[in-house]
Amino acid sequence: MIELAHLQILSAGLFAIGTYGVLARRSAVLILMSIELMLNAVNINLVGYAAFVDFDEATRSFGQVLVIFVITIAAAELALAIAIILRLYRNRSTVNVDEIDLMKW
Amino acid sequence: MNNNFLLLMPEFLVTGLAFLVLTADFFLRGDRKNFLPYLAVLGLIGALTFTLIDQWDRVDHLYEGLILIDGYALFFKAFFLVLGVIVVLSSVEYVKRNLDNPGEYYGILIFTIVGMMLMAASGELLTAYISLELLSFGLYVLVSFDRYGAKSNEAGTKYILLGAFSSALMLYGISQVYGLLGTTRFDGIAEALSATPDISPGVLVGLVLIIAGLGFKVASVPFHMWAPDAYEGAPIPVTAYLAVGSKAAAFALVLRFFVEALMPAVGDWQMIIVIMAALTMTVGNLVALAQSNLKRLLAYSSIGHVGYLLMGVAALAAVGDDGRVQLQLSHLASNGLMLHLVAYGVTNMAVFLGIAVVYNATGKDDIANLAGLSRRAPFLSAVMAVSFFSLAGLPIFAGFVSKFYLFNAVALQGLLWLAGLAIFTSLISLYYYLNVVRQIYIEDAPDPTPISMPKLTVGVMGVLFLAIIFLGVYPVPLMEAIQHASDALMSSESPIGLSQGLR
Numbered sequence: 001m002i003e004l005a006h007l008q009i010l011s012a013g014l015f016a017i018g019t020y021g022v023l024a025r026r027s028a029v030l031i032l033m034s035i036e037l038m039l040n041a042v043n044i045n046l047v048g049y050a051a052f053v054d055f056d057e058a059t060r061s062f063g064q065v066l067v068i069f070v071i072t073i074a075a076a077e078l079a080l081a082i083a084i085i086l087r088l089y090r091n092r093s094t095v096n097v098d099e100i101d102l103m104k105w
Numbered sequence: 106m107n108n109n110f111l112l113l114m115p116e117f118l119v120t121g122l123a124f125l126v127l128t129a130d131f132f133l134r135g136d137r138k139n140f141l142p143y144l145a146v147l148g149l150i151g152a153l154t155f156t157l158i159d160q161w162d163r164v165d166h167l168y169e170g171l172i173l174i175d176g177y178a179l180f181f182k183a184f185f186l187v188l189g190v191i192v193v194l195s196s197v198e199y200v201k202r203n204l205d206n207p208g209e210y211y212g213i214l215i216f217t218i219v220g221m222m223l224m225a226a227s228g229e230l231l232t233a234y235i236s237l238e239l240l241s242f243g244l245y246v247l248v249s250f251d252r253y254g255a256k257s258n259e260a261g262t263k264y265i266l267l268g269a270f271s272s273a274l275m276l277y278g279i280s281q282v283y284g285l286l287g288t289t290r291f292d293g294i295a296e297a298l299s300a301t302p303d304i305s306p307g308v309l310v311g312l313v314l315i316i317a318g319l320g321f322k323v324a325s326v327p328f329h330m331w332a333p334d335a336y337e338g339a340p341i342p343v344t345a346y347l348a349v350g351s352k353a354a355a356f357a358l359v360l361r362f363f364v365e366a367l368m369p370a371v372g373d374w375q376m377i378i379v380i381m382a383a384l385t386m387t388v389g390n391l392v393a394l395a396q397s398n399l400k401r402l403l404a405y406s407s408i409g410h411v412g413y414l415l416m417g418v419a420a421l422a423a424v425g426d427d428g429r430v431q432l433q434l435s436h437l438a439s440n441g442l443m444l445h446l447v448a449y450g451v452t453n454m455a456v457f458l459g460i461a462v463v464y465n466a467t468g469k470d471d472i473a474n475l476a477g478l479s480r481r482a483p484f485l486s487a488v489m490a491v492s493f494f495s496l497a498g499l500p501i502f503a504g505f506v507s508k509f510y511l512f513n514a515v516a517l518q519g520l521l522w523l524a525g526l527a528i529f530t531s532l533i534s535l536y537y538y539l540n541v542v543r544q545i546y547i548e549d550a551p552d553p554t555p556i557s558m559p560k561l562t563v564g565v566m567g568v569l570f571l572a573i574i575f576l577g578v579y580p581v582p583l584m585e586a587i588q589h590a591s592d593a594l595m596s597s598e599s600p601i602g603l604s605q606g607l608r
Contacts, residue, residue: 015277018273022266022270028262028266031266031270032266032269035266035269035270035273038270038273038274038277039273039276041277042273042276042277042279042280045277045280045281045284046280046283046284048284049280049283049284049285053284053287055287059287059288062283062289063283063284066231066279066280066283066289069231069235070276073234073235073238073272076238076242077238077242077265077269077272080242080245080246080265081245081265081266081269084245084246084249084258084261084262084265085262087249087252087258087261088258088259088261088262091253091254091255091258092255092258092259097262097266100259100262100263102255102256102259102338103256103259103260103333103334103337103338103401
């Protein structure tokens with residue numbers, strides 16, 4: 001039987017993996033994918049709370065609406081980030097964040 | 106449920122203006138595009154007039170408290186619209202010379218103003234988050250607007266990666282708050298927090314993540330790493346906008362969030378904010394000492410100023426001896442915070458406008474590049490010197506009054522050591538500001554040709570110059586407006602009748 005705790009653990013785990021990815025990956029695209037993982041962890045968390053906690057109807061549907069907003073904004077953010085990274089690639093021929101070091105300190 | 110959509114009229118107007126600018130750009134050819142910024146300015150002034158007339162003394166809310174219309178929101182809406190006018194006017198020359206696609210530039214700039222206005226008005230976490238993203242998305246594009254400039258791309262990439270990361274952190278916090286408190290409305294959060302004396306660890310994690318996300322947006326240490334790069338790489342007017350606009354909007358949100366939602370839990374977050382403030386002003390001002398690029402110097406100086414502003418947040422309330430939340434001094438702190446935002450904003454706009462003029466003439470933005478500027482452009486040099494004095498907090502300039510008020514509020518709240526640290530770091534900052542002034546006035550110019558400025562730039566600069574002095578000498582009118590905004594924020598008759606439970 002799946003309970004709230006399972007979803008919370010899944011979500012927290014996914015969030016932690018995403019955070020690790022953001023900190024450890026070298027490629028800008030992989031960092032973006034890790035951020036997507038974090039956002040999906042948020043979605044699982046929201047859906048889990050909405051489904052299992054004893055909320056009234058309005059609060060419950062608010063959680064689910066929140067998920068749709070998060071998905072939409074995440075998609076927009078991703079599109080924007082890819083566009084900017086693409087420009088970077090055109091100018092510098094690399095998306096490795098270690099080599100993007102014109103500015104330091 | 107009756108929603109008076111006319112309450113959103115200012116936002117509608119500004120959004121319409123953004124589309125109008127984008128459409129006009131489509132139909133105008135060649136030199137005619139120079140007309141776009143004036144269209145934007147006229148529109149913004151129109152929207153400002155409408156907002157002031159329509160929402161003066163109006164207290165209301167929309168969508169059951171998701172969007173709040175009150176004096177506090179009005180103050181910031183007016184501030185952002187005025188700021189928008191100044192940014193557009195100071196962009197004219199720079200955009201004409203250095204950037205393609207002026208239509209998109211001004212259009213996106215105006216969209217971000219909508220985001221900022223909504224941030225000041227939101228009374229709920231999801232609304233706040235969406236308006237924050239509306240602001241941030243525009244800024245990501247503006248920062249990387251110089252498409253062929255390697256620095257601009259680099260700045261944009263760093264900004265969007267860290268910005269997306271921080272919004273993920275903040276969203277996880279929001280989901281925790283939603284799940285464990287059952288609401289994301291500020292008044293609901295305050296109610297739930299004051300109902301239980303001990304906050305559960307889950308909620309605490311959520312709140313800390315939200316604070317971390319907001320910390321990224323205001324660029325406070327330890328979440329400041331994106332700021333210097335984004336500031337240095339962005340086109341100069343955008344840097345000014347980042348330094349003033351996005352910071353003011355984030356603080357408008359932070360102030361409302363902390364006052365209306367987190368006040369009952371002040372014992373839990375005050376120490377976090379105090380530590381963040383102390384670190385932010387120390388690191389910002391110390392690292393600024395080592396900079397040779399002017400924009401980067403100002404980036405670190407703005408991080409230092411974020412430290413002072415965070416100090417104002419920390420001083421919002423205290424836990425008394427009887428364990429109850431004390432709010433007597435909240436007014437002082439929030440007044441000080443808003444005053445410093447305005448004074449810092451006006452001053453910074455003047456500095457960046459000066460940098461843009463020098464950049465237009467020489468193509469460089471290093472400190473060494475300012476050498477002998479006083480012989481090349483006396484008026485420009487005077488304005489920049491006054492602005493740097495104001496940033497450092499020397500008397501008779503705006504920065505002195507606001508710092509004095511803010512530090513005083515912090516000291517009265519009992520955080521004397523923090524106020525002391527702030528004064529000490531201000532002294533450090535005086536060193537690197539004066540270093541720039543020394544370049545301007547004492548060093549010899551390698552190339553003594555005078556720098557000519559367009560009339561428009563001279564005019565904007567003159568207005569900012571007068572504003573810096575006026576605010577420093579006679580801040581009473583502004584203080585009254587700010588007091589009004591603070592009252593609206595803290596009064597128990599705020600739109601959805603909150604915080605009665607507190608006192």
